[in-house]
Every structure is written in structure tokens, then in C-alpha cells.
Amino acid sequence: MSNNGTETFEIQYQECKGYLHAFIKGKKDSVAAALEYWQCVIDECKRRGFSALLVEEDFPNQLSTVDIFTVTSAIPGMGSIGLKIAFVDRKAEHSELNLFGESVAVNRGVFGRVFPTLEEAAAWLRS
Secondary structure, eight states: OEEETTEEEEEEEEEETTEEEEEEEESOOOHHHHHHHHHHHHHHHHHTTOSEEEEEEEOSSOOOHHHHHHHHHHGGGGTTTTOEEEEEESOGGGHHHHHHHHHHHHHTTOEEEEESSHHHHHHHHHO
16 A cells, blocks of 8 residues: 555556556545555556556546556656556546547657556556
8 A cells, every 4th residue: 555645555566467457546536646546556567577567546536637647758767668568447438538548648748558458458458
């Protein structure tokens, strides 16, 4: 578990064939928390020697468009270049803004995609 000010989140890792699965959950998402957990999962992926990362997220709230832009714009500077990143949000209602975040990240050099299911994300990572 990691604590960032008043926002607390937990990251669980599972090594899968060909990629690292990071499951992030918490009571409330924020820019500060998102920047912290993205850096953590990218660092852990590299530390364990993986070149592919599946990030699964479960927060009740969604960041604003500006906040998503801020977070996804920062991901290339976290050492994500060279990683293949799949993202799945357990809240389907967050999909529109997650796709916006995908566009921002990809336009900044991240090799990543947003998926509706873990199965689709895992299949893409293994392809």
C-alpha cells in the first residue's frame, strides 16, 4: 500500500507470461496519486525485467479532462518509452476520458492502448 497525502491507493503485482499486471485500487483518484502510482508501476515493470505492462485501475471517481491530460502527458518522462502498456479501467463509464488519455500519451511517444477487458489487453500485449 502506498500513501500520498490524504489519497491512499494499493498496488498489487502479478507476473504473467510476457507482461507484468499491476492492479491499482483506492478510495479516490487524484493527480498526485496518479503520478505516483504510474511512476511506481513503470519502475516496478522495469525492475522485474518486463517490456510489457498491463495497468488495471479501480477508483470510484474519474479525473477531469485537464487532470487526465496532466497525468498522461507526464508518463513519457517516467521512463515508459520502450514499454508496451495496456490499460483497463474497471469502471466502464470512464472509457471516454480514458481514450482521450490514450491519445495524449500516444501523441507523446507512449506505446499504449486502452481496452475494455483484461482478456483483450493481455492478448494485445502478447501479440
